[in-house]
Amino acid sequence: MYRENKNVVVPGVTPEQFKELREKALEARNLSYSPYSNFRVGCCLLTEDGTFVNGANVENASYGGAICAERTTIVKLITSLNNPSKRRQWRCLAISGDSMDTCITPCGICRQFIREFAPLSLPIVMFNGDGTKCLMKTLEELLPLSFGPDDLIH
Numbered sequence: 001m002y003r004e005n006k007n008v009v010v011p012g013v014t015p016e017q018f019k020e021l022r023e024k025a026l027e028a029r030n031l032s033y034s035p036y037s038n039f040r041v042g043c044c045l046l047t048e049d050g051t052f053v054n055g056a057n058v059e060n061a062s063y064g065g066a067i068c069a070e071r072t073t074i075v076k077l078i079t080s081l082n083n084p085s086k087r088r089q090w091r092c093l094a095i096s097g098d099s100m101d102t103c104i105t106p107c108g109i110c111r112q113f114i115r116e117f118a119p120l121s122l123p124i125v126m127f128n129g130d131g132t133k134c135l136m137k138t139l140e141e142l143l144p145l146s147f148g149p150d151d152l153i154h
């Protein structure tokens with residue numbers, strides 16, 4: 001099920017960019033504020049112009065207020081852009097948890113949040129704790145038959 005990292009080829013992502021995505025997703029866990037779950041998650045998003053945006057999960061004393069690493073990262077990207085046409089120019093999204101055995105996968109809310117901006121073909125790379133294992137799926141594979149902005153046109 002999991003692939004050896006060295007064999008992973010992500011469409012549209014150079015091997016150098018892949019290494020950087022992995023490093024930044026793992027490193028971003030250090031930014032996590034997760035005193036309630038003690039479950040750190042890091043994320044890194046690569047855009048079409050080669051920009052890397054990172055983020056981590058931010059929890060709250062009112063537990064339901066937690067924001068996942070993926071949504072932190074996406075909100076950082078969207079609110080950093082002056083040019084709205086860049087909002088949808090995503091190349092790859094990578095995430096990492098601390099588990100060495102399993103590769104973390106995005107929750108349902110985050111899958112839908114990614115769906116708002118990314119193409120269905122977006123590669124999503126999911127790493128284990130030290131980046132030696134990873135899973136790669138497209139957004140469409142993680143969120144089949146999805147509902148998105150275009151569906152609101154009536």
Ligand SMILES: O=c1ccn([C@H]2C[C@H](O)[C@@H](CO)O2)c(=O)[nH]1
Nearest residue numbers: 037039041057068069105106107
């Ligand atoms: O893909 C995931 C899954 C969980 N979390 C966070 C939310 C919460 O802070 C903690 C435990 O669910 O992990 C993420 O950031 N991303």
Ligand SMILES: [Zn+2]
Nearest residue numbers: 068106107110
């Ligand atoms: Zn989530």
